[in-house]
Amino acid sequence: ETGVTQTPRHLVMGMTNKKSLKCEQHLGHNAMYWYKQSAKKPLELMFVYSLEERVENNSVPSRFSPECPNSSHLFLHLHTLQPEDSALYLCASSQEMFLGLAGSHPNFGPGTRLTVT
């Protein structure tokens, strides 16, 4: 099983729907992240979990609700989204939460391409 997996890979939902994105990491890492990637914009960090505790929420609207039931799984629950929420949602994990140090980097999943109609 590859390092970080995400399901579904593609999702189309209406603004009134409720759906969930799933992420699973098989690397034994302690930190997990949700990023949003929109065209021609930098990756936006949404949420950070360290040892299953949410340690960061970067002013993300409440229509996005993360859940981390254990250190291997991360969910992003979606409800009443807007068309501007259409983007690639990337999950990532790392051994420790603080990044950029030598030997420390996020391992990304393939992403879920979300389209809100």
Added chain:
Amino acid sequence: TQLLEQSPQFLSIQEGENLTVYCNSSSVFSSLQWYRQEPGEGPVLLVTVVTGGEVKKLKRLTFQFGDARKDSSLHITAAQPGDTGLYLCAATQGGKLIFGQGTTLQVKP
């Protein structure tokens, strides 16, 4: 204003050509990373540079960290179609990883 500015935003070249992409900032960073993202996949780490003036090579890719640790460049020699993708730089600030908006590279056979 973005913390990390990448240029150019888009580059389309023929196989065999050389190219350089840039990542610039007015801030000083303790380290900087380069990632490549292929269509339908997440970003994959290529290199981390930590020392001002540092040069690292990865096959045909040469990465340089500026002396003042505010900027970096990625040079590709004799580009191949397999180099096609989105190149992202990222730097650590306050324990967080900040990304540039990316350079989309298309290498035509």
